[in-house]
Amino acid sequence: MADQQESVLQERGTVRAVERALDVLLCFRTKDELGLTEISKMIGLHKSTVHRLLATLETRGFVRREQTDRYRIGWSILELTSGIYRSGDFSTVVFPEMTALRDRIGETVSLYVRSGFERIRIQAVEGIHAVRRVANIGMRFPLHIGASGKVLLAFCSEPLLDRMEEAGTFPPNFNKAEFERQLEDIRKRGYAVTFEEREAGAAAVAAPIITRQNQVSAALSVSGPIDRFSEANLERFIVACVESANLIGKVFPF
Amino acid sequence: MADQQESVLQERGTVRAVERALDVLLCFRTKDELGLTEISKMIGLHKSTVHRLLATLETRGFVRREQTDRYRIGWSILELTSGIYRSGDFSTVVFPEMTALRDRIGETVSLYVRSGFERIRIQAVEGIHAVRRVANIGMRFPLHIGASGKVLLAFCSEPLLDRMEEAGTFPPNFNKAEFERQLEDIRKRGYAVTFEEREAGAAAVAAPIITRQNQVSAALSVSGPIDRFSEANLERFIVACVESANLIGKVFPF
């Protein structure tokens, strides 16, 4: 036994059928309505397999369909999200403080956490000038682009930068030495400022959220159109952002 | 083949390992931090199985853990929720209209959909007097209690009431004939009003959201402390709620 081929163990102690089902679910972050064959092409599985997985996901409410032939994310997902925010002081402290910061400076306030080589916006309060009302909560962004990404990277305890390089996360023209200098600067100052990095015409200030265990598990950012980030405003934004980040860090549940 | 025992086919064409993994996930709607054995007791599976499922969920970011030994819902869930709201006119029409309604009347506005024998609050805008800032989005409630539940039940195309009775959803003292009279009344009026049904001291008004396909797929409700639901206010609430529900129905994506 334990043949020469080792019988294709995937990684280690993980259930393949479940992985595939989760991959099916993750397809819905790109589009919110998908067909069976569409999904099977996306993840390279045979239709019948995907069909069975979808049927299973449907029994637990993770997937639903109004009209036959079109699948959508189900309501069970919502039930689970509510759990994220319910936890600890999130609703009593974190969200109110973010709102207060927004009211003080008028710009959009966002909260990011790191997940692998990316960051995820887990909460946001739109600026008073914003047109859109619902923030893109849950959206992923690169870790090496944008103020809050750099903060998360700068204050990360592990040598993440090296691992990202190995994994080929960076573009060919990426200057690692220069980037490390930037991170060192951010560590020294205690915050990051970026202009038009992630998005043209936009600027951002970000500060680390330092938990009671002295770990940086999140970043708080203030972002908006570059023309409102004048030198005078910038100073105000930095002070306010760092202050709020410190306050949130005292109760941050993660 | 096809032994007398039929080899315990679960239901039909569904993957057991995946069902179990999803059940593990659903455990997190009760508590937001769980231990391994805690989960294994909740769903009656052996520790090693749950451990493997959790490991699998972790690879895809559906579960995470800060400190060893404590599991939490992962960030992938957030990515999927954002998809729900991104869809169609949700962010451009539904949410703004709910906010406008709240601004007009000051009370909490909620949006519910039916899922099985329950209803789920899929969006909410807190009333101006509310203390809590983050609504319990994703929370489930009974279908036969509360104004929006009754609306969903009254305008449901299938004979849901009978099926719920068969399934034993109702308490022993439930008066079905009387309940059907109430539903008939709601159908006739086009809205529902309840006092202290789901919660003591609270009242609610709810109206059906009728889609372009002439189906009731959701209910819009206005709720608040019973003392603000005086006769004069009630009339205003009803008119405003029905009006907003009609408007939302014109674009409702589900």
Added chain:
DNA sequence: CCGGTTGTTTCACAGTATAAAACACTGGTT
């Protein structure tokens, strides 16, 4: 009426998830 789509069902086979048991580690109790 056909070829190109869908989504659904079936079925034999082998691969794979399973649970029991042994293991390692922690924190509290005697």
Added chain:
DNA sequence: AACCAGTGTTTTATACTGTGAAACAACCGG
């Protein structure tokens, strides 16, 4: 200190169960 009752983790043989090819059904536009 030794103990015990909890954790989470790893390993293993066995048989259950997920797999994908192929056949099926239903739809659409040409």
